[in-house]
Amino acid sequence: MSGARYTPIRVEAGQRIVVLDQTRLPHDEVYVSISTVDALCEAIGCLRVRGAPLLGLAGMAGIAIAAERDDASDKSLQAAGARIAGTRSTAVDLGAGVQRAMEAVVGSALTGAERRRRLWTLAAAAVDEQAAIDERIAEAGAPLLERAGAVLTHCNTGALATGGRGTALAVIAAAHRCGWIERCYATETRPLLQGARLTTWELAQLGIPHALLSDSAAAGLLASGKVSAVVVGADRIAANGDVANKVGTLGLALAAKEFGVPFYVAAPRSTFDLACMDGSRIPIEFRPVDEVGGFGEQRWAPGAMDAYNPAFDVTPARFITALLTDRGVLRPPFGPAIDTAFGPPAGR
């Protein structure tokens, strides 16, 4: 997974973070410098920075940025943390990243300067840590793709999604390095087209042969027998193994089940929300109507129009073959497997 010549997030301690603006890919590789909480919230809200684990890194760095701009008091950091965590409601990593940063300093006797130093150190270390976590996921998951030939993935789960190596795409890349992947099918992932814009771009960078398809073509592709595994990421995984992920994941899982194709979900520990008993408790973010009626400046639907635009859906655990994590491959029944891997749910 070496040699990526792009950097989804870079922490410049004491100053700012620099992120690759994912709304400009694949045509332009533009980096954006972020040194205020306002700018960070804008970047997260507009999906310049996206992907569950990368949002966690951005959330952590956001507290360092907040501390740099004022007295770094408990009260000001808590206000900043609430704002940052509130920009996207479904991705558990964002809130967890914010929380982790807060816990390192809030309630402590540290001075403002000490708090700032500690927060920046933590944010920088978290980026390296993410790469290590992603490598463990790839190492655990790749053997499941032995001689897979063709696989299908959804949305974007590469380095652009985690700031490290990626989740599902890192598993596929690791299997490709073993010579097991001939082709990766990538869904375009409407409405924001992360698959068409980002995954194809990353697959090209990784040298993996690939083909793009409309989301709606996936069921027929799985029925055709051309694909031997589906590998996706996750935005939040409940204690029973239900998975919230990019809208469209549920449909892929149903088709995979129907046509006997293994369905794998790759995610780090931070994506598991053990306090959330099942998928019905995961809040689903609804996004603006106009995302569906066009793309960017182009409008193809009539102007005044209602739309149904959830960013995520929930795939029940029964459709999932295995969870590929940084603590190994988890198999059904997922409740006990998750308990064993990550400890019992909070509050028990």
Added chain:
Amino acid sequence: MSGARYTPIRVEAGQRIVVLDQTRLPHDEVYVSISTVDALCEAIGCLRVRGAPLLGLAGMAGIAIAAERDDASDKSLQAAGARIAGTRSTAVDLGAGVQRAMEAVVGSALTGAERRRRLWTLAAAAVDEQAAIDERIAEAGAPLLERAGAVLTHCNTGALATGGRGTALAVIAAAHRCGWIERCYATETRPLLQGARLTTWELAQLGIPHALLSDSAAAGLLASGKVSAVVVGADRIAANGDVANKVGTLGLALAAKEFGVPFYVAAPRSTFDLACMDGSRIPIEFRPVDEVGGFGEQRWAPGAMDAYNPAFDVTPARFITALLTDRGVLRPPFGPAIDTAFGPPAGR
């Protein structure tokens, strides 16, 4: 279903046909005059004229147009028929329309002038006949949507698709006139966005409250319990009830089955291909790669890229609750029901 102020196809006997250019909707209502086989093939290939039954009307009129331009001999008509029928390989209506026109004149002792007159008369009558057929489908199907509340449809199946009243959309419109439909969800239908461009436009014309969604959001919508029926059209139905329809239909059917939502397919007799025993025999048209990497002039995927772009998929009969036809509602087992309604398959 009265009061449509637009005319998908108009036959001007002895001269030409005039079609509403569906690639320009919803923003522009532009009519295109077609008086050569070349122009017709271009219009069909570019989807200016689309929708299975409307293609049948266009195919019939195409033979009249061909006869008008030359000696109207058997040989010249057969050559024109082969060209027209070959422009889209999956839709059975197109070939059937061509065939029907040919049978009216080829091998007969009619003069060229008589052939031309007969072909134009036939083409004009077919447009009226289509409206009557569609009304019978709507009448048969609407009672299944009694108190349905919200329904989901895919692609475009209105007057724009048939040149008459429509198939699935005519059923929904008839149920709406009975006060049973509060909202019609319309999938956008990538890659050519017939749902976003055409169905929303027709729903607005019909005064039916509606919401647009990404194709990939449909499984979650069906899981939510918000929708009480799915109604779609068909491009070809095999003798056993397997249905080839716009890509994405299979995924909707799988989700409908999983979440207990009735799945209806509305189609006229002409869409049934009784010589085709099951869905595995239906040829699936693959369309150009660049349809998937963008829309119109806009490109969002990297330039050099492979894509998997089937225009249709096949939904096995076991996922279909009922077929809504101009000869009544057919229920499983579909083989015998289709036999009874339409006579035994050819060649038996």
